[in-house]
Amino acid sequence: MTARTAARGLGTRVFGIDVRLDPSWGIIAALVAALLALRVFPDMLPDARPAVLWAMAVVTVAGIGLSIVLHELGHTLAARGFGIGVRAITLFLFGGVALLEREARTPLSEFLIAIAGPAVSVGLVLLFVGAAGLPGLPAPAATVFSYLALFNGVVVGFNMLPAFPLDGGRVLKALLWRIRGDAVFATRVTARLGEILAVLLMGAGFLSVLAGRFGGLWWIAIGFYLLTIARAARKDAEAGVLLRGLRVADVMTAGPVTVEADAPVDWFVETLLASHPHRFIPVLRGAEVAGAAGLPEAMRHPRAAWGRLCVADIMRPRSRLLVVPPGEDLLSALRAMQQAGEGRMLVVGPEGLLGMLTMKDVLAHLEFRARLGG
Numbered sequence: 171m172t173a174r175t176a177a178r179g180l181g182t183r184v185f186g187i188d189v190r191l192d193p194s195w196g197i198i199a200a201l202v203a204a205l206l207a208l209r210v211f212p213d214m215l216p217d218a219r220p221a222v223l224w225a226m227a228v229v230t231v232a233g234i235g236l237s238i239v240l241h242e243l244g245h246t247l248a249a250r251g252f253g254i255g256v257r258a259i260t261l262f263l264f265g266g267v268a269l270l271e272r273e274a275r276t277p278l279s280e281f282l283i284a285i286a287g288p289a290v291s292v293g294l295v296l297l298f299v300g301a302a303g304l305p306g307l308p309a310p311a312a313t314v315f316s317y318l319a320l321f322n323g324v325v326v327g328f329n330m331l332p333a334f335p336l337d338g339g340r341v342l343k344a345l346l347w348r349i350r351g352d353a354v355f356a357t358r359v360t361a362r363l364g365e366i367l368a369v370l371l372m373g374a375g376f377l378s379v380l381a382g383r384f385g386g387l388w389w390i391a392i393g394f395y396l397l398t399i400a401r402a403a404r405k406d407a408e409a410g411v412l413l414r415g416l417r418v419a420d421v422m423t424a425g426p427v428t429v430e431a432d433a434p435v436d437w438f439v440e441t442l443l444a445s446h447p448h449r450f451i452p453v454l455r456g457a458e459v460a461g462a463a464g465l466p467e468a469m470r471h472p473r474a475a476w477g478r479l480c481v482a483d484i485m486r487p488r489s490r491l492l493v494v495p496p497g498e499d500l501l502s503a504l505r506a507m508q509q510a511g512e513g514r515m516l517v518v519g520p521e522g523l524l525g526m527l528t529m530k531d532v533l534a535h536l537e538f539r540a541r542l543g544g
Contacts, residue, residue, distance in 0.1 A: 184239065184243065184259075185243065185246075185247065187243070187246055187256050187258065187259060188257070188258035188259070189239055189258070189259045189260075189261075190258050190259065190260045190261070191260075191261050192260055192261060192262035194262045195235075195261040195262050199231050199234075199235065202227075202231055202234070203224075203227040203228060203230075203231045204227070206223075206226070206227035206230055206231070206317075207220075207223045207224045207226070207227035208223075210317075211223045211226050211227065211313065214313050215309060215310065215313060218309075218310060222310055225310075226310050226313065226314050229314055230314050230317055230318065233314065233318045233321075234318070234321055235261060237291070237294055237318065237321065237322050237325070238261055238265055238266040238325075239259060239261065239266065240290050240291075240294065241266065241287045241288075241290050241291050241294075241325065242259040242266045242267065242268040242287060243259065243268075243290070244286035244287040244288075244289060244290035244291075245268040245270075245283055245284075245286050245287045246259060246268045246270075247286070248282050248283045248286035249268070249270050249274075249283050251282075252274065252275075252279040252282075252283065254270050254271060254272055254274065254279075254283075255270070255271035255272070256268060256269065256270055256271070257269040257270070257271060265325075268287075271509060272505065272509065273505075274344075277344045277345070277347040277348035277353075278344070278348075280340060280343060280344040280347065280353075281340075281341055281344035281345070281348075283340075284337045284338075284340035284341045284343075284344060285337070285341055287329065287337055288325075288326050288329055288330055288337050288338075291322045291323075291325045291326045291329070292322075292326055294318070294319075294322040295319050295322045295323050295326065298315045298316070298318045298319035298322065299315075299316075299319045301315040302315035302316040302319060331367060332360070332363060333360065333363040333364040333366070333367040333368075333396075333400070334357070334360035334361045334363065334364040334399075334400050334403055335364060335396065335399045335400060335403065336364070336367075336396075339360040339361075339363060339364055340360070342356075342359075342360050342363075343356040343357060343359075343360045344356070346359055346360070354407045354414070355407075357403055357404070357406075357407040358404055358407045358408065361400045361401070361403040361404035361407060362400075362404060363400075364396055364397075364399070364400030364403070365397055365400045365401055365404065367393075367396065367400075368393040368394070368395075368396040368397035368400060369393065369397065370393075371389050371390070371392055371393030371396065372389070372390050372393035372394060372397070373393075374386070374389055375387065375388070375389030375390035375391075375392075375393060376390060409536055413500050413501055413504070413532070413535070413536065414501065416499075416500040416501075416535075417496065417497050417498065417499065417500060418494055418495070418496055418497070418498045418499075418500055418503050418517055418527050419496035419497065419517065419524070419525075420500065421500055421527060421531050421532060421535045422496070422517045422524070422525035422526060422527045422531060423525050423526050423527070423528065423531055424524065424525040425525065426451075426452060426523075426525060426526045427442070427446045427448065427451055428451065428452045428453070428454050428523065429442055429451050429452075429453055429454070429463070429481055430453070430454055430455070430481070431453050431454065431455040431460045431461075431480065431481055431482040431485070432455075432480045432481070432482065433480060433481045434476070434477060434479070434480055434481075435468055435471070435475075435476040435477075435479040435480065435481060435483070435484055436476035436477045438463070438468065438481050439465065439468050439476065443464070443465055443468075447465070448464060449464040449465065449466065450462050450463075450464050450514055450526075451463060451464055452516055452523055452526070453481050453482065453485045454522075454523065455482070457521070457522040457523075458522065459488055459491075459493070459516060459518055459522070459523050460482065460485065460487070460488060461482070461485035461486050461487045461488050461490075461491065462485060462486050462491055462516070463481055463484055463485040463486065467484045467485060467486065468484055470484065471483075471484060491515070491516055492506060492507060492510055492512050492514075492515035492516065493515065493516045493517075493518050494506070494515050494516070494517055494518070494527065495517070495518065495519060496517050496519050496524055496525075500532070503515060503527060504532055507527075507529065513528060513529045513530075514526055514527065514528040514529070515527050
């Protein structure tokens with residue numbers, strides 16, 4: 171799968187891409203290893219010693235992790251080919267995700283990025299099947315290779331279901347996008363299919379639990395995860411319909427409260443912020459935007475020093491802020507805020523600061539448009 175959200179974890183770098191290990195992956199890896207060593211492999215090799223079974227389980231879990239990383243590398247290397255930056259690959263509770271900096275801009279790039287991961291997994295199926303059939307290979311090694319071939323086959327089969335955010339859903343999105351010429355429509359359709367699949371998975375998991383098979387809890391968890399992502403994608407697409415054609419200037423808050431760069435910090439906090447307790451106030455040097463500051467920036471310095479400091483000494487410089495022209499497409503500006511994890515951006519024209527665009531502004535406008543029926 172691919173995503174645009176940020177994630178944290180320990181890891182390494184492969185082809186210049188951060189590969190991160192979320193703590194939840196360690197939990198599921200340990201559970202899978204125990205299941206393989208105590209239940210699955212003993213049935214396949216009843217004469218094998220426990221030490222051999224555990225060694226097989228550890229190697230298999232490592233192979234599963236490597237298979238997921240290679241699958242996601244397929245996505246990321248394809249994305250790089252279309253000029254899309256890749257933040258990281260993260261292994262977590264439900265598998266792996268490639269964190270892309272933006273979405274694909276054409277149906278062809280969407281299709282090729284989506285299909286690259288399953289293509290790698292198909293290659294791994296062939297590789298492991300071939301390895302398992304090598305003459306003279308010890309039975310434990312052949313069993314591990316066979317299991318890894320099966321795992322990658324399941325990855326391909328499940329991921330190619332035509333429901334967002336699975337790879338098959340993204341392939342279907344690309345096809346619908348190409349046919350209709352509307353990426354928003356394609357996202358809404360495939361996201362709705364993703365919601366339906368998620369509900370079916372949760373329902374099947376619930377029935378499995380009622381039947382005494384507690385592995386159904388896993389299907390419930392996966393279904394809930396897919397439902398959350400698919401619903402968010404559909405709502406984003408619906409928001410895109412409501413905001414289509416708007417410019418930043420149509421939604422921004424004009425004339426925000428500002429402060430001069432040479433204003434004393436004690437006055438800034440005790441007078442200006444006391445009257446306007448915003449977390450983010452643009453800092454001006456004449457007509458030019460120099461940065462932004464709020465109480466968090468002031469609190470990084472001892473209060474005793476506030477009288478000796480000016481706002482320029484504590485502010486976040488303009489280079490660390492999101493700045494957008496008033497004529498910028500609103501959806502593009504919104505994506506930039508989401509990718510940066512920021513809730514606001516400054517609107518600056520040739521004449522200087524014109525206003526500020528915040529998520530609150532966008533949500534208020536969305537609510538207004540939705541109540542009017544678009």
